[in-house]
Amino acid sequence: MNLYLKSVAHSLISSIVVLFMLVSTVQAKPDTQDSNLYPMVKISTNMGDIVVELNRRKAPITVANFIDYVVKDEYDGVIFHRVIDGFVAQAGGYDTNYEEKPTGKPIFNESGNGLSNDRMTIAMARQNDPHSAIRQFYFNLADNKNLNPGRNWGYSVFGYVVEGEAVLDAIAQVETNYNETFGSADVPVKQIVINDISLLPRP
Numbered sequence: 001m002n003l004y005l006k007s008v009a010h011s012l013i014s015s016i017v018v019l020f021m022l023v024s025t026v027q028a029k030p031d032t033q034d035s036n037l038y039p040m041v042k043i044s045t046n047m048g049d050i051v052v053e054l055n056r057r058k059a060p061i062t063v064a065n066f067i068d069y070v071v072k073d074e075y076d077g078v079i080f081h082r083v084i085d086g087f088v089a090q091a092g093g094y095d096t097n098y099e100e101k102p103t104g105k106p107i108f109n110e111s112g113n114g115l116s117n118d119r120m121t122i123a124m125a126r127q128n129d130p131h132s133a134i135r136q137f138y139f140n141l142a143d144n145k146n147l148n149p150g151r152n153w154g155y156s157v158f159g160y161v162v163e164g165e166a167v168l169d170a171i172a173q174v175e176t177n178y179n180e181t182f183g184s185a186d187v188p189v190k191q192i193v194i195n196d197i198s199l200l201p202r203p
Helices: 003-028 060-071 165-172
Strands: 040-045 048-054 078-084 088-095 121-124 137-140 157-163 176-179 184-188 193-199
Touching: 048 060, 048 165, 060 157, 060 193, 078 165, 088 165, 157 165
Parallel strands: none
Antiparallel strands: 040 048, 040 193, 048 157, 078 088, 078 184, 078 193, 088 137, 121 137, 121 157, 176 184
């Protein structure tokens, strides 16, 4: 093979390698269903599965933030660290060793979107700062009207349970106590672990 053909062959092989790398990168990028106004996720726990329909139309910032954590598998292995029967079941921030998971940037509070903290809705947990929600979320176990906005900011609802209501009812009934390791009350005595949260295929 002469020098010219060797040069052409080498260029062709290099181009194929680059193209393969580009295709692999594109394929590796997770689909966040940005155009889907009502994406659905399945929350698989050691007590059963919960399917939630998210509302991107009413809470676009919150849903995009939540799905970003989902597709990056950031919720795998987190626990429900706060359960209060007749109020909320909260999760998303701590692993089974009660260590805080890595956090991103706080998001804008969308509590004025018209969605109410009704029973079996999902909403973002936050601190006193209204715009401090990051990755923790909770399920309303009752109609918690006091968490809706009024004169002050409320807590942003971004979806509701379509399957697995019985699972959440069972979670609401678990024994809780003060946990010395975590340094907080209302912690389930037997850990409730979220094994995985997956974005379901489009309908």
